[in-house]
Amino acid sequence: MTAAPLSLDDLATAVLTEVARQGGPDAAAIVRAEHAALALTRFAGSAIHQNVADEQTTVHLELTVDGGRTANASTTRTRGPAALADLVAATLTAARLRPRDPDWPGLGGPAPLTSSGSPDPATAEASPADRAAGVAAFIEAAGGLSTAGFLQTASLTAVLLDSAGKHVAGATTSAVCDGIARLPGADGVARSISVRLSDLDCAALGARAAAKARAGVDAAPVDPGRYPVVLEPAAATDVVAGLVTGQFNGKAVVDGTSGVRLGEQQFDPAVSLVDDSPAPGAIGLPFDVEGTPVRRTELVRDGVPVGLTTDRRTAAQLGRESTGNASDVSATWGPIATDPALSPGAGGSIEDLVAGLDRGLLVTDFWYTRVVDPTRSVWTGLTRNGVWLVEDGQVVRPVSTLRFTQSYLEALAPGAVTVGSDVGPQPARLAGAMGYNRVAVPALRLAAWNITGNTTG
């Protein structure tokens, strides 16, 4: 006889009770019970070729004994008291074998949430037919061009308890549409993300992708060198992602691999960056995996670095408060912003930014970007989905794929940046359980971008 599933609240409570029973008063635990559902419809050659849905309930347990001996565990085996008792027993055994960590930051204790999240029920319950309809709209709007991409809907509900009395709950949803339209030698892309599937205009995205592809036909290379560039929001997202993962990450500062200079005019005054996880429409739970409520964290104000993202450990090491950026991987990769937003500027539209280039490049998207020098934030990567040569403020011809090797920190130096006025939410993989994060970013015009190669050599 298989046990009936418990509610998330009952599940988390049962695990915490089991921790107390097996571990006694010395055992300190954070228990997180989650139910996640993800559905993704993928298309290529203008046909749906992969279409998946999965759902699971997972219990995550962080268990500490003796004030600093900690082990983590998670399981999708959540039915019945025996499975939960096994989870606790194995984790307790592991924790007792560990040496005591003198830097264990302890439990946070009760902390009020400002909200319980902003899930959209219609997105959580979207059907395969709903997603197929969105895909069909993208394909039709591409006007006969071959298309490829995906439409995803996801939902997450979670309860977190700890031995110090914390009890928080929340839910979130997300919807992402990301697709390309293709002509020989030219792909165009358009993508968007929201908490609501109904916010995504798949037809408009398909039409935009097709227009970009048509404008990219007969691309030719340009010589390597330093070019002024306009980065469309998709490409600018990569710059923001590079900064929040490798520079404004509290662990990178602790490790000495961040080149951020807090309090100095390191960037152009047009640059202001926040992690705006509590913002209306933000994707993600209202608390992190340590139960700390998410908060708005200012990272750069008018070009001056003023903040970092932290979890409880890095916060203690840096003498700060946790900003609520702990994740299941933050022990390894550090606490990373989950909803970064680059403030819009006075640069106007993408066309306005292009009009300000004497000779440079308009770049839609970056691909396969990897750190070459972490401290200087030097990244190498390639352009994708369209590059155009700009002369005298006019797009004159498409350019084939280019490789760059560029310091993201130095690209945003004082005097080098004009920030566009229009913000388009872009999906990016940063941190958290939803797969994609929202990055709110306008287009950027930068004084120099180091092109180090092209696909001809």
Next chain:
Amino acid sequence: MGTADGMPDVGSAAFDAAAAAVEAALAAGARYADARLVDRRHESMTARDGDVRSLSQTTSAGLGVRALVGSSWGFAALGDPAGDVDARRTGARATAIASASAAVPGPPMELVAVPAVQDSWANECLEDPFDVPLSEKGDLLTGVTATMRAAGVAVAEALSQAWDTRTAFVSSEGARIGQHVRETGAGMHCLTVGDGETQRRSYPAFRGQYGTRGWELVRELDLPAHAERIAGEAQALLTAPACPAADTTLLLGGEQMSLQIHESVGHAIELDRILGWEAAFAGTSWLDLSRLGSLRFGSELMTITIDPTIPGALGSFGYDDEGTPATARDAVRNGIWVGVLAGRDSAAVAGLDYAGSVRADGYARLPMVRMTNVGLGPGPHTLEEMIAATDDGVLMEHNRSWSIDDRRLNFQFGCEIGWEIKDGRRGRMLKNPSYTGIGPRFWSSLDMLGGRAAGEWRAWGTPNCGKGQPGQVGHTGHGAAPARFSGVRVGVRG
């Protein structure tokens, strides 16, 4: 196919659930269905600067069902299914999703035939990694990180991981296969921080070495014997001259060669990429199917195999996740492209008669074309012979960064450490070595290939190959030895 250490411990209840799911998928209208009941255990321990920093244990168990309606696929997965009812519900859901896919259908599609096998398979595992006491693992990892810290590095980290995966596979064609795969690996690295720079050294590979083996793999790595050496090298790199910018002769160590193969050959020969199925995300391939069998990919020294039968290699298995038996075949033979990584559907679309390279990351993910063991066979030379035969060049070892375009042509790799090669001798240490090139041009410049000396050729394991939407992490293997290339651009800077 025989088993290495007895019948896998895949219970009959798992097969019953998978069979019920397949039955329900067919009853709902699918013309083909398969189901995997996967029970997976993972353990990860990290240490930093002499202390265990994290210890994580994960168990995941669930059911994943694939259903084919017309030419359209559907996939549904459920964690911890409660017997027959949940299994049938998941099977029917897979068919319902496939029916929705059929609203935007592709061209007619069949599946390449595979035998309906009833078998079991397990890899050899001399010392079960889950039987090794956590205290012993902790002592190993804390010990090597303490050694590196004592040698003056800023950060010293070490990692061990182990997976135990039991799979029950059932297909509507009659296949019924149990597999038990155990994988183990470990590694360490250290960082030194100078004036505005960070240097890194790792052993035995930048994310460790992994295989379908037991804890004996970790013992053979002998991490303690290398901790002080890599710490010293990381310190020395801070004051070493930078790799100069030049077009020169490039010698690569075996570990870097494994990533070179993975990125510029392994992904390029994935049939789903070649067919455009990954165009929007992972990308396509520069390879054109019409030239399979005639295209020159590299020099005569270049023979690449797809071989999931290599004992102990990380990409080895008995059957892939479509039930196709593991079979070795050439992908590149003496420089000519002759084979691809394929699945039953993609092979049929391409007019090929073989599959066998479809794998899934756990129960909740759709099986898709993945690398197995894609490796370069050993060559006739040794590294010392290559150095002796080089008047002017650079030797680079251990990957630090990698980037390649969406057609798998233009790559740029950074390595942790380099050495100047002058007049047939290894000279000064060089920091920040990097190189860039175009795949077929680069591989055509392969003029010496190691592997003749003992230990030079090795099946390296890559435990973190990302692909797919939703994202999947694959475990791949790459046989590789040191190699020499001529006329390569090195010393690329930002």
